[in-house]
């Protein structure tokens with residue numbers, strides 16, 4: 001009998017932001033393959049005796065290749081039992097979900113997908129700001145600031161990213177933001193556009209810093225720190241910092 005894989009969105013890191021369905025699957029799993037950003041206290045909910053396998057990738061550190069993760073997932077599922085693949089936030093948002101689903105489909109193995117709270121939604125809630133605003137923020141766009149080589153993707157739609165009526169959230173973008181900000185300003189985005197750096201959201205290290213596009217670019221050109229972070233900019237509402 002082959003096993004069954006549950007892809008779980010772990011949310012930003014706070015175990016209270018797990019869904020009840022994710023918690024149920026975690027408590028019953030025989031093996032949990034987890035990402036770096038989906039580790040910490042959430043793993044405390046796994047069944048005692050379950051195999052806990054770290055497969056996470058982190059920028060600038062030696063990390064397992066995606067092919068290796070796909071193979072490991074297929075191997076665990078072939079052994080039978082309940083396998084959980086725990087991904088940060090929601091697995092379908094910059095989570096390499098598609099490659100892993102394809103590997104399971106090709107191997108003829110069954111799976112389910114349990115959504116999680118994506119980190120930008122948790123960050124906006126922590127900062128006390130809505131992502132959309134009547135009249136001023138009609139659109140939300142989630143964008144990656146790094147391609148697989150870690151560089152700013154060369155094919156970004158800069159006109160869309162410089163749209164002053166959109167709330168833009170950049171993932172994995174601390175290193176490339178100074179270059180991106182320069183390009184956005186050249187495309188007409190005012191340098192004083194409100195911006196926010198949201199680091200380690202949903203963890204005890206959470207830090208929310210309000211700035212402007214130009215101010216945040218200058219800050220990140222000096223120091224990007226080590227925490228996972230999102231960059232928000234656009235017509236952001238007043239909110240709370242911490």
Ligand SMILES: C[S@@+](CC[C@H](N)C(=O)[O-])C[C@H]1O[C@@H](n2cnc3c(N)ncnc32)[C@H](O)[C@@H]1O
Nearest residue numbers: 012088089090093118119171172200201228229
């Ligand atoms: C591979 S992507 C995964 C995104 C995830 N699937 C989600 O829905 O949030 C990793 C990037 O997501 C962002 N991220 C994930 N969790 C975060 C958190 N708790 N705080 C801040 N940023 C986070 C960072 O930009 C990080 O580099």
